[in-house]
Amino acid sequence: MAIEGPLRELGIHDVFQLLDLSRKTGTLRVYSPEKNNEGSVYFDAGTIVAATMKSNPHLLGTILERSGKATPADLARATAMQRAGDKRRVGEILVAHGIVTPRDIDRFMRQQIETVVFDLMSWSEGFFSFTEEPPRPIRKDIAVRVSTESLLMEGARRIDEWSLMADKIPDARVIPLLATLDDGPESFIDLLPREWEVLSIIDGERNLHEIAKRLVLPEFEVAKIIYGMLSTGLIDISLQGT
Template sequence: MALQGSLSELSLPDVIQLVSVSGKSGAFHLVKGEEQGKIFLKDGQIIDAFIGNLRGETAVYEMAIWSSGDFSFEPGETSAEVTVQRSNANLMMEAARRLDEWRVLSRRIPSLDLVPFFSPREGQDQVTLSPQEWILVTHVDGHRSIEDVATILRWSAFDVSKLLFGMITSGLVGLREPQEEQGGGGFQAGPSPITLLGLAEKIRTVAIDVVGPGGEKTIEKQYGGACTSIEQGGDLGVIREMVTQNSKAISLLKGAEVAAMFDEQVRPLLGGIDEGSS
């Protein structure tokens, strides 16, 4: 009979430890709502894992923070892939650390079903965000849940929540229940004008660095136009257009290779805006 139980009664690191010391081979099946994942062991050592778009160690860590759900262990089930190289001890130490950190994060983010939205920040200065935070904010639209955003970005929900935690603490982002209707409640679907202006400034800096002497005037003109459009209510479409026009100008001034360099450098800032908005 397969080993099975509830993660609300026994954490995944404890369950894996129990099986690994016996040197068994097989697969853990984990289910939480609609989410399903597997962790494969060979002679007691974790060799592969997956859940959704995540694979390997990241998948192990993602499932290790689950505080609810069910598990079962099927002896003899194997995987042809080896995506995990770290020892069980190192994996479980990191999983335990993340579990402790998740308990802190969950004080402000009690559920991954919550929907992040931008809080109005009238009269405040432009925000300073890391490249990963910029990528994240381009996917916060006031409709997608935290889980949805993580899936689109192919990031772990833990990593998304960790970034959101800081934004929530600073007042940039709020959370609402999925069933709450937007409109009249202080929700802001897309990035705030301040956030968009900050993103435009970063793109301007990259463009000027790439184009070098002689091209600053063109870049500044496009930056000024983008800022005006944002202040008049423009959305992420203004940022897309700014990038497109900058790329065209750089191509004319410096050639296609330099324009491609610009595109490559701004891509992390945009974080797949077009993909996320489709």
């Protein structure tokens, strides 16, 4: 049975809660014409087991590479095996070859799921559809099951936190600009590695969404970093198209 409709009639939080309480198994697809984006979330008896996003897929391989757990060569070999007919997922292949452990896969797949789901929870317009399907086959030792209820609670907290930043960062279309520093004594800039990553690609053209996509980071995390830099006068903000 398909469950579908516009998000303006049934909010995304209510959709997730419905699928959780009714212990549904299948695929939820959410499409936003305004964002020109689409996300898919896979459920097994109401629990989330996988999630993908069209514009910023947060691919497991990319996450593993950024974390230093797998090299580009490792990922290339795994994808070559898939092209040659191997039906296993990249994570399964890497575990089988001893590149990563099942525990690594569990941690990073949870990160992947959380990032996509939290992005979707910020959507207030668009359309959703849920189609009941058989559970996705996957090795039990690297299967991930994330509580929908816990994600709903954390998602609500993040939305509240973003609302506190909304006066300066209303959405992911804002464009950060390097601030013009006043003449005077040189000052020391003390930033964390992730903050330096964000600062290094601020060019006055990329918006927040594009920066997050380039760095394979959640928009929420990038927004918090940009808000902090904005508060210290390190950067300015321009609205898209202004």
